[in-house]
Amino acid sequence: MMKEYKWWQSAVFYQIYPRSFADGNGDGIGDFVGMTQKLDYLQSLGVDAVWISPHYPSPQCDCGYDVSDYCDVAPEYGTLDDFRTFLEEAHQRGIKVVLDLVLNHTSDQHAWFLESRSSLDNPKRDWYIWRKGQDGQPPNNWYSTFGGSAWELDPQTNEYYYHMFFKGQPDLNWRNPEVKQAMVNGMRFWLDLGVDGFRLDAVGTIFEAEDLPNSQCDYTLDDLYIRQTKAIEDPGEKFDGGKLWLELFKYQVEQPGIHELMCELRQVVDEYPDRVLIGETEGVDYYGNGDNELQLVFNFPLMATHQLTADWVRSNQKERLSSLPRGAWPCNTLGNHDKTRVFTHFGDGRHNHSIARANLAVLLTLPGTPFLYNGEEIGMTDFMLESPGQFRDSYSPFIYQKDQELMGSSPEIALKRAANAGRDRCRTPMQWENAANGGFSPAEVQTWLPVNPNYQEGINVAEQELDSDSLLNYYRHLLSTRRMSPALVFGGYRTLFSKDPDCLIFLRYYQEQTCLVVINLSSQRRTLDLVAACGHSEGKVIFGSHTRPDRLALDDLFVSPYEVLIFNL
Numbered sequence: 001m002m003k004e005y006k007w008w009q010s011a012v013f014y015q016i017y018p019r020s021f022a023d024g025n026g027d028g029i030g031d032f033v034g035m036t037q038k039l040d041y042l043q044s045l046g047v048d049a050v051w052i053s054p055h056y057p058s059p060q061c062d063c064g065y066d067v068s069d070y071c072d073v074a075p076e077y078g079t080l081d082d083f084r085t086f087l088e089e090a091h092q093r094g095i096k097v098v099l100d101l102v103l104n105h106t107s108d109q110h111a112w113f114l115e116s117r118s119s120l121d122n123p124k125r126d127w128y129i130w131r132k133g134q135d136g137q138p139p140n141n142w143y144s145t146f147g148g149s150a151w152e153l154d155p156q157t158n159e160y161y162y163h164m165f166f167k168g169q170p171d172l173n174w175r176n177p178e179v180k181q182a183m184v185n186g187m188r189f190w191l192d193l194g195v196d197g198f199r200l201d202a203v204g205t206i207f208e209a210e211d212l213p214n215s216q217c218d219y220t221l222d223d224l225y226i227r228q229t230k231a232i233e234d235p236g237e238k239f240d241g242g243k244l245w246l247e248l249f250k251y252q253v254e255q256p257g258i259h260e261l262m263c264e265l266r267q268v269v270d271e272y273p274d275r276v277l278i279g280e281t282e283g284v285d286y287y288g289n290g291d292n293e294l295q296l297v298f299n300f301p302l303m304a305t306h307q308l309t310a311d312w313v314r315s316n317q318k319e320r321l322s323s324l325p326r327g328a329w330p331c332n333t334l335g336n337h338d339k340t341r342v343f344t345h346f347g348d349g350r351h352n353h354s355i356a357r358a359n360l361a362v363l364l365t366l367p368g369t370p371f372l373y374n375g376e377e378i379g380m381t382d383f384m385l386e387s388p389g390q391f392r393d394s395y396s397p398f399i400y401q402k403d404q405e406l407m408g409s410s411p412e413i414a415l416k417r418a419a420n421a422g423r424d425r426c427r428t429p430m431q432w433e434n435a436a437n438g439g440f441s442p443a444e445v446q447t448w449l450p451v452n453p454n455y456q457e458g459i460n461v462a463e464q465e466l467d468s469d470s471l472l473n474y475y476r477h478l479l480s481t482r483r484m485s486p487a488l489v490f491g492g493y494r495t496l497f498s499k500d501p502d503c504l505i506f507l508r509y510y511q512e513q514t515c516l517v518v519i520n521l522s523s524q525r526r527t528l529d530l531v532a533a534c535g536h537s538e539g540k541v542i543f544g545s546h547t548r549p550d551r552l553a554l555d556d557l558f559v560s561p562y563e564v565l566i567f568n569l
């Protein structure tokens with residue numbers, strides 16, 4: 001019997017950052033009317049599902065990751081009816097809709113927190129993590145990952161509340177069954193409306209060590225900042241920031257209880273047909289036994305490099321695929337709203353366009369569900385803000401101060417570092433046209449973040465639609481090749497030439513179809529003899545980044561720098 005696959009196994013996801021995607025009412029901020037207008041665009045791009053970053057009412061202290069009502073739409077994004085229309089229109093086009101669910105914390109303006117903070121004996125007091133201080137000091141030495149103590153003293157009751165992220169994002173106490181129930185009600189609200197699943201935010205941070213032990217680390221978060229800053233600016237500096245961060249936050253992440261909770265949430269979505277849970281984590285343990293926790297967990301290690309070399313990708317795949325529990329489905333991405341834009345991240349300054357094309361081929365031909373981030377299809381780049389007043393990510397003003405204080409830097413240097421450390425740079429409005437404001441908002445409007453002026457240099461949708469050679473049309477073409485090639489979607493994966501320094505070469509095979517994928521990830525020209533390895537003397541080219549005949553001999557295959565060739569054998 002033929003194995004049945006789920007929609008999220010064959011889908012290509014596209015992340016929409018709602019504030020920056022499409023401004024339907026011309027107020028400088030993206031919204032659901034705008035998103036609905038762009039559904040035809042998404043359909044023509046060839047994506048199957050969207051993940052929308054938080055669209056809930058929020059004071060925006062963390063750009064929507066501080067939710068003040070889980071069952072509504074932020075007024076600047078529209079109304080619940082606008083959302084319903086969007087959902088219906090997306091579904092009509094065969095596009096699934098996945099929402100972002102922020103579980104670890106709410107906004108400090110959420111009604112639950114306002115109640116909780118109001119008195120020591122409020123029934124919702126225990127919905128958050130409140131503790132007494134000691135001798136005017138916070139309950140322990142934990143940090144917020146966004147800087148400073150993780151504890152904020154609330155003068156109303158003279159106790160501290162815990163926040164892993166900004167102080168406007170108090171952590172919920174998930175050990176309280178009422179909290180779980182309230183959040184599950186929120187999930188059901190959207191599932192009942194017909195959404196197709198959730199991307200679960202920051203799952204690793206949901207539980208903290210119950211007895212709140214002090215961290216024993218002999219370094220501080222400031223020490224990490226200093227070393228990290230040096231490492232960014234001096235590539236010779238050896239520094240594993242991730243490892244040190246994990247040690248420092250040891251009692252604040254990955255604590256007991258989390259996998260039981262994931263199972264419970266999975267049971268909730270499984271009451272509805274065909275829904276999906278995706279975790280913002282790289283931990284393969286979040287797949288549970290392969291079918292009882294999250295269906296998709298990001299392979300973040302793939303993008304943790306400045307260059308996707310053939311060796312890097314092969315060893316990532318070897319490690320990753322062998323560590324997945326049986327039945328688990330891989331999931332790859334190269335960028336999102338927290339990271340440097342793909343084009344900027346992997347560009348070497350000389351071959352950026354070719355690298356972007358080769359990297360997309362990696363993402364769309366490796367086993368697993370790919371996630372794209374809005375704007376990458378036109379090669380949008382990071383945009384560094386030029387004055388502190390422009391910052392919208394609250395992390396940047398913090399770094400702007402911190403850098404001057406810790407590093408003794410000038411305001412100019414601190415500004416550069418703050419712009420680089422913050423995430424506004426990858427969240428600027430989508431560039432739709434070569435027109436004022438990149439066609440995102442009317443000319444006279446000030447957009448919530450400035451539009452990157454490089455919309456005037458061809459980095460916009462309208463001009464790329466007309467250019468058959470554009471990155472946008474390359475994305476469309478490759479997405480359509482993938483869609484028509486079951487081997488690329490469902491197929492087994494076998495590496496060929498596993499030591500080749502330049503080219504990533506592998507087979508994907510499924511039923512009658514075998515695809516040979518050749519991606520030159522280097523600036524070297526190569527000639528390859530693939531006949532013995534793949535058992536065929538020639539192949540039919542089903543996708544090529546360069547103009548090539550329909551069939552090519554495989555015994556003396558010339559491959560240009562960064563060329564992509566996909567064959568049917």
Ligand code: NOJ
Pocket residue numbers: 062065102165201202280337338
């Ligand atoms: C991860 C989100 O992707 C990020 O944008 C946010 O700041 C934190 N979680 C806190 O919610």
